[in-house]
Amino acid sequence: MINIGLTGWGDHPDVYSPGSKKTERLIDYSSHFPIVELDSSFYAVQPERNITKWINETPDGFQFIVKAYQGMTGHQRGENPFESVDAMFEAYIKSVRPMKEAGKLAMVLLQFPPWFDCKKEHVDQIRGISEKLKEFDLAIEFRHQSWYSPELREKTLEFLRENNLIHSVCDEPQAGDGSIPLVPISTRTDKVLVRLHGRNVHGWTSPGHGQKWREVRYLYDYNKEELKEINEAVNSLNSTTDQVYVIFNNNSGGHAAGNAKAFKELNGLEYNNLAPKQMDLFEGGF
Template identity: 40%
Template sequence: MIAIGCTSFKEHTYLTGKKETSLFEYAASFPLVEMDTSFYAIPKLDYVKGWLNQVPASFQFIMKLPKVFTMHEELTGENTLSELAEQFLKSLRPMIDTGHLFCLLAQFPPFFDCKRENVDYLRKLRQLFPATPIAVELRNNTWYDAGLLKQTRAFMKEQGFSLVIVDEPKKLTTTIPLDEYVTNPDFVFLRFHGRNDVGWNATGPDAKRLRTNYRYNKEELENLRDIVTKVKKQSENISVIFNNNAGGDAAENALQFKDLLQLDFENLNPSQLDLF
């Protein structure tokens, strides 16, 4: 199965014409969402239960690991990483038990380069979440160097990680390549950020808005479709997330991509038109 969705459910004015879209409304168009709220804080159990009450039985969530697990923030306070991992999994338990969790996403920062201590940390991350599917997204291209790529792939396979297949800007020397190699055939995650070469390395308060401000054209979507078609030969469980929402383009691009793949999402929520 190929599922397509977007990062967050609120920001997609294209779907409803409203400034904020509810999860129920979003789930009338897509069977999948990436939740980035968990990057900033472990979600409360009541929030998770509330999300599940708004989606159909087949809907899937990709939950971003809290930033303390991906070195975006130093560990502070009394809790150890192991204790925080237990808290996170406890909050997600209803999602896991009902089969709504597609995977956890571990998105590492650009300074997380390919060196021994970081390889060891990835082993530790697997130990923290031994039975949970984890997709790893790397932002430092040393992992993809010609002399290291084979080892990177083998390590991800060994640890049971699904190395995220990422589409990023193409003209920068710092971005990672679109590597269609599948490290875990049990599940594959493709994440499309757009190709904003100018805004990708932006810093400051507007960085997030500038980085993913991009609209894919038809030729680019067709190229990405061909990659998904190749990947499908290696796995029957594929999720695609459009993260190019800074300019409001993700939902429309995602629906265009669905049409290119000739997909028909079944068992979605009813749309407003379906209610009457």
């Protein structure tokens, strides 16, 4: 089964009902897509009231891919707000657990930074983190090309298989060591994650954008041929894996929702577990 969604629900105006409030955006979103990536959990461990609200606002069967807190994956700069590493993990687990108990947690996504290369120290770190979060299904996303070098690619995939970790398959700009190739291989038979970051090579690597770097990094609109190319990879994964989760992350210019709807139409998909407030704002596709 191919499940299509977007990163977050707060910045996709094309899916909101006319006149809807900011607080209703997840409800609107869930009338269009059956999954979402929760990225606010990367910046701060979310309080229980937020998690409970999001669980209650979404229909039965709706699934969250929850991003790991930045302090857990080596992204954090400056002082960690937690008194210890154990306290950080305990807070995160307590935050995410209600989603699992509600049957709405697809996986926790551990996205490692571009400087996290393939070496024993980092492999051991993944093992340690996986042990701490063992009650959850975990997806691993690398950003350093060394994990997929000709001599290490199969070892990387085998490591994920051996540790029952979900492979995060990425489509992103091919821009040196800080990017990875599209490797459409699933390391579990039940779940695989596909994240589509766009192909903006200049925006991916250029430090000259200052504070606007994140806005430029994911500025990309997939064309028909590119979506067809990605679709081949996704359907290959679908032939080996029960659930394929496809997340469009190319939203710097607001293209993610339209690309996701076009991808849904390309596969002739209709979802039954959507919120009843559905409005088709994408009639005609491309």
